Structure formats: structure tokens, C-alpha cells
Amino acid sequence: MATLQTIRSKGPLLVIVIGLALFAFIAGDAWKILQPHQGKQDVGEVNGKTLSAQEYQQMVDELSEVIKLTNGLNSLNEDQLTNIKDQVWNTYVTNEVIANEAKKLGLQVTKAELQAVINAGSHPLLMQTPFRNPQTGAFDKDMLKKFLVDYANLDANKMPAQYVEYYQKMGNFWNFIEKTLSETLLAEKYQNLIGKSLISNPVAAEDAFNARTEQTDMLLAAVPYSSISDSTITVSKEEIKKLYDSKKESFKQPVETRNIKYVDVRVVPSDADRKAVQEEVTEYTNQLISTTKDYVSFVRSTGSTIAYSDIPVSKSALPNDVASRLDSTSVNEVYGPYYNQTDDSYNAFKIVAKVSAPDSIQFRQIQVYADTDEKTTELADSIYNALKAGADFAEVAKKYAQTGEATWINARGWEGTTVDADNATLINALIEQPVSEISNLKIGQSNIILQVMNKKQMQDKYKVAIVKCPVEFSKETYNDTYNKFSQFVAQSTTIEALEKNAEENGYTVLPRMNFRSDEHYVGGVKSTREALKWVFDAKEGEVSPLYECGENDHLMVVALETINPAGYTNINQVSDMLRSEIIRDKKAEKIMAEMKGFNTLAQVKGMKDAVSDSVKHVTFSAPAYISVTRASEPVISAVASKTAVNATSAPIKGNAGVYMIQVYNKNKNAETLDSKTEQATLVNMISRYAPQQCIYELREKNEIVDKRYLFF
Incomplete structure (x- = not known):
């Protein structure tokens, strides 16, 4: 139960909303999308191994529930679900190709290894679970063990249905984490195998050090390619075909x-639509002036996009256009109607109340539930009276299989969300109840014995009835x-x-x-x-x-x-790009031919359309940016590093023009070479991206078919 209390602190509304079904969002019509495709329900395959729509949907549901739980969400929008579907598919494909390679190499993750990682508790994935020590924030294996023992010994007949469902939800959550951890550890083994096979040497270390620390200052002159009109350059089909063949591998696409x-x-919306909304909000504004109760029903009747919440909230939880007008509006005063351009809406609002309320609240509770409402009420009254008479809260809570531990919740958990009547009752009680006082609340089919322990960050909060009607067609x-x-x-x-x-x-x-x-x-x-x-x-x-x-x-x-x-992109689709590259190369040839025999910058500056500049602090490790041609030029960095002081280079073919440089200064920073450190840096750098690149190559070489679009 201690674990349950800690888990509940992840989201304050979970204190009450623990009756959500484990996979509620598929209870309705989720599988109707599959009906037209019965008999061909495979969403994809990896090397001949098929993934059915049912299996894929289950994976999506599992990850959806994990994300909702860890982020305190009750539902996910379309974009979030789309991202989850892609994440599930990409993870599945990657795991399959890694598992296939790992099998060839004899790599595996044993149960003992998995348990050792859980016992160590340092893996980042474990830090995303609710099983964390409230004082240190570290993963607590004892909390996990306590939960798993409680879950294994759960007697569904002796506990409220809400708690049973909650335990089941958390049990499925841990099963997902355990499965994901095993897959992650196998992937890490494979990636480490690749990473550890990469080495450096003193020669590479010295080259990298010099490339980073040696700086060159230089003068340059250039003739930009833009000085020559494209229309003066002729490109034949044969030239395009030759370049295409030389670069063909870069035009390979893995899927159709x-x-x-x-x-x-x-x-x-038409002008008439806009006028109709304006008139409608004007009428609602007049009605809001005379409304003094049941703001929930009134605001709902207007079709406002902002539901009324009978809980005071901070300014930041309100729409910006409303929050910016609060200070100029009094309690019970109606502001509006007015137009807000940001969301194209007509608006009015009324400040129902302004109070000083805490942003953080510490409380403890005992949830009371019996076979009937009468027995629940009788038991709750008995517990309440005992506590009022001086009984120890924690000891009483333990008697009913609860800890009675204090929990902190933050207003961010409910502000800006839709809160039902039961949750509103609880939250308002937490806000209004004096510190140390005990109350007995009837919420749903149960009672909650509630004691507020502490309150922090008192600030002005508001109850605001908002009529916000977007202009719609x-x-x-x-x-x-x-x-x-x-x-x-x-x-x-x-x-x-x-x-x-x-x-x-x-x-x-x-x-x-x-x-x-x-x-x-x-x-x-x-x-x-x-x-x-x-x-x-x-x-x-x-x-x-x-x-x-x-x-x-x-x-x-x-x-x-x-x-x-799938395969190589048709030459006609890349011909324009190839043509541009050939035109650039021919311009370079023409300019370089005109520079033949040049050995000074003055000669280049004398050419038509020539530009000049000075560039400082150029290193081999980074491409030089040439402001006069507005281009990044890696080749300039390379040539500069090999050109002696006071020497002038030959013409250089760049990305935006043909250059000639004259080096007038070179210097090296005060850093000294530490070969071992430099080698370690090189290895670490390549080890970061080499394993991922290897996995990318594996995906390219494996036969992967994605047919999700037929179903999802």
C-alpha cells in the first residue's frame, strides 16, 4: 500500500480517478477499423515474420497506457497517438533486426542479468517508473518488491473494485517496463559490442588535436559562380547520365x-457566419450578467470551448486573452463581448470568485468502502470519530490496509483540465480545509477521511465563467x-x-x-x-x-x-539537381581556366565580378564560412591548414565560387597534446553514432514491409 500511495502522488486526480479501465480507449470502436480487412490483418513484416494488426494494436495500447500513467493524462490526442504508433513500429522493427543479429552472435539477456539490473536500480528506464524513493528520487527495488507481493496476493473479493483495477493497471505497467528493459539491454549489448570494437591511435589523435587547435588567418579573393549565367552553360543528357551513374547509390530509396x-x-467562415457568432456571444454576455448559480450548465449551454470549473485556478491556467483582462475586472463583473484575433473567437467572461489558495498541498487520507452505502457511512463515521478523539492516523490507516502516509500534490495536476464533480469536491476540500483538521467526505461510492498537513505558495486564484466561441463556418x-x-x-x-x-x-x-x-x-x-x-x-x-x-x-x-x-530513383526525378551540379562544375572549370598561371590575389581581384575578404581563426576541424559568397567552404579549411604563412594557394574549387587564398598568420592555442585523452575523445565520439548507423544499415538490408496504412 505504501507503493500505491507513492504512485498516486504522481497525479493528484488519480486519488479518485482510479476506476479507469486498463485499456479504456479500445473498449469502443477501435477494432471496427479492422473489419473491412478481415482475412488480411497483417500490418507489416520483418524478414518474413509478420506482425498482425491485433498484436500491433496491443503494443500501441500498452505504450499509450504507460505514457498516460507517467504523464498524468486521461487521454491522448490524435497527434500523440500517431507518434506512439510510429514509435511502436520503429521499436518493433529495430528490436527484430537486433534480435536476429544477436542470435547469430550468441548475445542474449538472461533472467539473472535482468534481475541484477533491477536490483542495481540505476538504469534510466527504471527512473521512469513510480517505484522511486520519495526522499532521494532513486529507484527503490524494495517498493517494487512490496508492490509485486501485494499484487500477487491480491484478493479481488475483499477489495474495492477501484483498487483491484488500479493494481491490475500497475501490474501491466510493470510487465511493460520489464519487457522493454529486456529488449533495451539486448540492444545495449549489441551496440556496446560495436562501440568497443572501435579504437584510435596516436597518429589519429595528433591529427585531430592539430585540426582543432591550429588556427589560420588569411586573405582571399574569389569569383562567384553566380557571376556566370546558367543560360551560357550547355549540359547534355550523356553528362547527366554519367553523373547519375557515379552517384547512383546516393539515390537509392528503401521503400516504394x-x-x-x-x-x-x-x-x-463567411462574413455572415462571423456576424452570427458575434451576435450570439452578445446575447450570452447579457445572460451571464444575470446568472448567479449553476455556471457549469450555463457555460455548457453556450458551446464555449472552455468548460467552467468550480475550482479556483491561477492566471496561467486560463486563456491568455482572459488572464490579461482579470486585473481590470471585479468579482461578479462581466467583461465583454470582445473579439480575440489569436484564436479567432468572440468572448465574454465573469469572475465568480477570487481567493487566496495554495499551489502545493500535503495531505493524508483513508479511503473507506464497504458492501453497502449504509455500511460505508457507518464505518467512515466510526473512523472519523476515533481520529477526532485522538487516535493515531497512521495506525488506523494500517488497520484498513492503508499507510496513511502524507502526500504532496501540486495545482498543476488539475488546473487547465476538466474535473468532474467528485474530483472538484476533493480538491476544494484540500484547498479550503484548515491545516491539521480532519474531514469526512462522501465521494462516489466511498468515503474519504482527509487530513490536510501543510500548504505552500499561497497566491491569488480565480473561478471564472468563460464564454469562448470560435468563429466557425x-x-x-x-x-x-x-x-x-x-x-x-x-x-x-x-x-x-x-x-x-x-x-x-x-x-x-x-x-x-x-x-x-x-x-x-x-x-x-x-x-x-x-x-x-x-x-x-x-x-x-x-x-x-x-x-x-x-x-x-x-x-x-x-x-x-x-x-x-523501391530501389534507385528514376534519373528524370533527379536530373534538375544533377544538371545544377554539372553547371556549377563547368563554371568552376571556366573560371579556373581564366586563372591559369595566377599566383597573386591581385590578379584574381582584377577579374570581372571578383570579390575579396579576410577570414580569421580557420581550423581544419570546421568548414570556413565565407561571408562575401555566403557559403560554407570545407575545402578552404583544408587548403588553409596546408598552406604556409605568406604563401598563396592555387585556385580552389569551392561550393559557391573559385577561390585563391593567402595565409598571413598561423597560431596554436595554449593547449598541450594529451594523446591518451585525445584518443579516448575520438573513440567516444565515433562510439556515439557508429552503433546507430550500424542499426540503420541493418534496417536497410533487412526486408521490412510496412502496411499499417491499410488499418491505422
Whole structure:
């Protein structure tokens, strides 16, 4: 129970809201998305090993619950869920490819090793659990053991259903942590094996030291490539093909992609819609003036995006436009109506109360629950009377299998969140109840014997009834926009027609190259899964039907231009980039030919369009930035390090022009070479990225198929 009390302190609302189902968010319609695909429910595979949609969904659910628990959240938004889905998939793929390599190498994580890591308690993953010592913040294996013993001996028939569900939730949480820890340890073994195989030597150490500590000051003159018009340079197809072949490996793409064109229309409010919202909020403002009770129902009836909370909150928990006006408004005064441009809304608010309330509260409690309400009330009264008569709180709590330990909670846990009536009762009691006083609260089907121990950081807090109504489009506006766009889509059955009709109707056709199925959203617009599925099922040249997407405020049509199979990118798609590189090289050749025989900066400065500059503190270890050409030039750093003082270099082909440099000073900082330290630094540096690069290469070489877009 001590563990439970510590865990509850992670989020103050968990004190009451412990009846949430373990995986509530899949209790409803989550699996309906799979029904159309029954019989082909594999979301992907790694080297022939398939992952079913059910297995994937379970992994997503597990991680979702962990994130909600550790962050004190009751739900996750669409973006958070999308990130979790990608994290689950990427983790699964990485674990599979590592496990495959580890098996070949004989690497494994035994139960004894796993237990030793848990006993040591220093692994970062363990620090993300609630099983931490409240004084030191360190992972406490004894707290974990106590919880696991309590969980193993849990008698569901003798404890309230809320506690049973809470224990089950925490049990599943620990199972997830244990499984993840085992996978992480195997990955660390593999990465350490790679990292420990990397060594340095005294020669490399000295080179790295000199590259970092030797600085060069120089003068330079250059002729930028921009001084020559691209139109004067001729590039043949054969030249492009030759360059493509030489760089072909850099154009390799691991998965099939699509080149698409799409039209995305966002439905926006009309002037009439805006006026209607303004008039509506004006009427609500008048009603708010005369409202003196049941602000919850009134604010709800207005459709305000900010629900009324009967708990005083700090300014920071309120919308900025409201918080900035509080000081100029009195209690029971209504401010508004007014327009807020930031969120495009019309607003009014009323300060219902202003109080001095703590930001941190320490309390202890005994939760009382019996078979019936009558027995619960009778038992709670008995405990309350005993404590009022002088009984020891902790001893009484232990009698009912609870610790009675004091817990600190912070207002950040409830401010800015939706709080139900039971939680509001508890929180208001904590705020209003004097220190050391004991109360007996009826909350839900149980009673809570509550004692406030301490209060800190008293500050002004407010109860504010806020009417915030965003300007939204009406049904008529949506229908008008839909009908116009629908007619456009019906007339645009080819890509050519789509582009022609878009220009005539005031729409914009947007291109998107190399669109991948794991990007989730077409054009970055939410709820475009059906459009995404169409893209990866269509044939080249086809145009999609009209899709209603976004938050019911977007209309979209998509055309599939090209299918790019996995492998090497088609030369036509990179020809412009290759052409630019060839043009740059030919400009360099032309300029360098004009500089032939030059041995002074003055000669370069005499050339048409030449520029000059001085650059200081150039080192080999970092590319030099040349301000007159606005370019980073690594080659300048390299040449400068090898050029003697008072010497002038030959012409140098750079990224933005052809340069000639003259070194006039070199110096070295006061640091002395410590070969062993320098070698260790080099090893540490490469060990940080080499294992990850190795894993990336493994993923590239393994056969990975991602079909999640069909289901999620």
C-alpha cells in the first residue's frame, strides 16, 4: 500500500480517478477499423515474420497506457497517438533486426542479468517508473518488491473494485517496463559490442588535436559562380547520365513511394457566419450578467470551448486573452463581448470568485468502502470519530490496509483540465480545509477521511465563467464550398484537366514528390487515411474522388502522377539537381581556366565580378564560412591548414565560387597534446553514432514491409 500511495502522488486526480479501465480507449470502436480487412490483418513484416494488426494494436495500447500513467493524462490526442504508433513500429522493427543479429552472435539477456539490473536500480528506464524513493528520487527495488507481493496476493473479493483495477493497471505497467528493459539491454549489448570494437591511435589523435587547435588567418579573393549565367552553360543528357551513374547509390530509396498532385480546400467562415457568432456571444454576455448559480450548465449551454470549473485556478491556467483582462475586472463583473484575433473567437467572461489558495498541498487520507452505502457511512463515521478523539492516523490507516502516509500534490495536476464533480469536491476540500483538521467526505461510492498537513505558495486564484466561441463556418457555408468543389472534381478526371480546371476555379494544385505510406497524412491534413489508401492502390494518371477530411473543415482531391518503386530513383526525378551540379562544375572549370598561371590575389581581384575578404581563426576541424559568397567552404579549411604563412594557394574549387587564398598568420592555442585523452575523445565520439548507423544499415538490408496504412 505504501507503493500505491507513492504512485498516486504522481497525479493528484488519480486519488479518485482510479476506476479507469486498463485499456479504456479500445473498449469502443477501435477494432471496427479492422473489419473491412478481415482475412488480411497483417500490418507489416520483418524478414518474413509478420506482425498482425491485433498484436500491433496491443503494443500501441500498452505504450499509450504507460505514457498516460507517467504523464498524468486521461487521454491522448490524435497527434500523440500517431507518434506512439510510429514509435511502436520503429521499436518493433529495430528490436527484430537486433534480435536476429544477436542470435547469430550468441548475445542474449538472461533472467539473472535482468534481475541484477533491477536490483542495481540505476538504469534510466527504471527512473521512469513510480517505484522511486520519495526522499532521494532513486529507484527503490524494495517498493517494487512490496508492490509485486501485494499484487500477487491480491484478493479481488475483499477489495474495492477501484483498487483491484488500479493494481491490475500497475501490474501491466510493470510487465511493460520489464519487457522493454529486456529488449533495451539486448540492444545495449549489441551496440556496446560495436562501440568497443572501435579504437584510435596516436597518429589519429595528433591529427585531430592539430585540426582543432591550429588556427589560420588569411586573405582571399574569389569569383562567384553566380557571376556566370546558367543560360551560357550547355549540359547534355550523356553528362547527366554519367553523373547519375557515379552517384547512383546516393539515390537509392528503401521503400516504394508516390509522386502525387492534390488540391486541398479549407472551408472558412463567411462574413455572415462571423456576424452570427458575434451576435450570439452578445446575447450570452447579457445572460451571464444575470446568472448567479449553476455556471457549469450555463457555460455548457453556450458551446464555449472552455468548460467552467468550480475550482479556483491561477492566471496561467486560463486563456491568455482572459488572464490579461482579470486585473481590470471585479468579482461578479462581466467583461465583454470582445473579439480575440489569436484564436479567432468572440468572448465574454465573469469572475465568480477570487481567493487566496495554495499551489502545493500535503495531505493524508483513508479511503473507506464497504458492501453497502449504509455500511460505508457507518464505518467512515466510526473512523472519523476515533481520529477526532485522538487516535493515531497512521495506525488506523494500517488497520484498513492503508499507510496513511502524507502526500504532496501540486495545482498543476488539475488546473487547465476538466474535473468532474467528485474530483472538484476533493480538491476544494484540500484547498479550503484548515491545516491539521480532519474531514469526512462522501465521494462516489466511498468515503474519504482527509487530513490536510501543510500548504505552500499561497497566491491569488480565480473561478471564472468563460464564454469562448470560435468563429466557425455554418452548414450553409460548408454546403456552398462543397458543391463548388464537387463540381470541380467531377470535371477533373485527368491530371491535365485537374490542373486546367484548378486555375479557372481559383484552386491551387500542390505537388508532392516521394510520398510515403508511413507519413499518415496527405498534405499534412488530418483524417486523410482514406485518401492515403487510395494513393497506394491507384494507377498512374488516376484522379481520386472527393474526400472530406481534416476536422470536417477540409475537402481534397488527389491525383497519382508516378509510382516510384523501391530501389534507385528514376534519373528524370533527379536530373534538375544533377544538371545544377554539372553547371556549377563547368563554371568552376571556366573560371579556373581564366586563372591559369595566377599566383597573386591581385590578379584574381582584377577579374570581372571578383570579390575579396579576410577570414580569421580557420581550423581544419570546421568548414570556413565565407561571408562575401555566403557559403560554407570545407575545402578552404583544408587548403588553409596546408598552406604556409605568406604563401598563396592555387585556385580552389569551392561550393559557391573559385577561390585563391593567402595565409598571413598561423597560431596554436595554449593547449598541450594529451594523446591518451585525445584518443579516448575520438573513440567516444565515433562510439556515439557508429552503433546507430550500424542499426540503420541493418534496417536497410533487412526486408521490412510496412502496411499499417491499410488499418491505422
